[in-house]
Amino acid sequence: xxxxxxxxxxxxxxxxxxxxxxxxxxxxxxxxxxxxxxxxxxxxxxxxxxxxxxxxxxxxxxxxxxxxxxxxxxxxxxxxxxxxxxxxxxxxxxxxxxxxxxxxxxxxxxxxxxxxxxxxxx
Amino acid sequence: xxxxxxxxxxxxxxxxxxxxxxxxxxxxxxxxxxxxxxxxxxxxxxxxxxxxxxxxxxxxxxxxxxxxxxxxxxxxxxxxxxxxxxxxxxxxxxxxxxxxxxxxxxxx
Numbered sequence: 024x025x026x027x028x029x030x031x032x033x034x035x036x037x038x039x040x041x042x043x044x045x046x047x048x049x050x051x052x053x054x055x056x057x058x059x060x061x062x063x064x065x066x067x068x069x070x071x072x073x074x075x076x077x078x079x080x081x082x083x084x085x086x087x088x089x090x091x092x093x094x095x096x097x098x099x100x101x102x103x104x105x106x107x108x109x110x111x112x113x114x115x116x117x118x119x120x121x122x123x124x125x126x127x128x129x130x131x132x133x134x135x136x137x138x139x140x141x142x143x144x145x
Numbered sequence: 146x147x148x149x150x151x152x153x154x155x156x157x158x159x160x161x162x163x164x165x166x167x168x169x170x171x172x173x174x175x176x177x178x179x180x181x182x183x184x185x186x187x188x189x190x191x192x193x194x195x196x197x198x199x200x201x202x203x204x205x206x207x208x209x210x211x212x213x214x215x216x217x218x219x220x221x222x223x224x225x226x227x228x229x230x231x232x233x234x235x236x237x238x239x240x241x242x243x244x245x246x247x248x249x250x251x252x253x
Contacts (some may be wrong), residue, residue: 058240060244063237067244067245069243070240070242072212073240082240082241118189123191131179131236132194133179136190136219138188139188
């Protein structure tokens, strides 16, 4: 069974930092790209960042570019997002998600999701 | 970047109703269009990829159609668990892969 467990959210002041983690199991992790998606009541779902299966290609939304950084540990089946210089409008529930297509550089629909972690910047 | 626009933003329906949601891309995306359902308080779940291919385990009452810039999600007979919010998302080319703003289906 595919399983993704998010952790690391919390409360932080503007300008602060947080690191989010996603632990996975149940699939060959290194074959799948991974993605972070966030959600606020007012803005719905927002794609934030994706990382390739090998971890050598990353993509970021313009709103977080230069402040968020994703990485993965294929030996542990985990990936994380370091967030710095956090802003009030980064407040959201953050989900990690798994690509539905296998292949190191395959980015597609998201067919497995974590439960989400709340990040509050205030 | 490609933008995704859904309509309507909300609708009211009854169990057994046929419901249609539309999604428009700001430029052609072939059939690289995905649909998700998000029940209240839960993570999104993947329903359809490739505009019309049902994810394994998804009920056949969900149907996706379209190509290019215009897409639809139809629920042929609404069930209780379908009162939720639906999102489209493109996966054409490389990320970013934005979502539509969502369509909430509530009980009439």
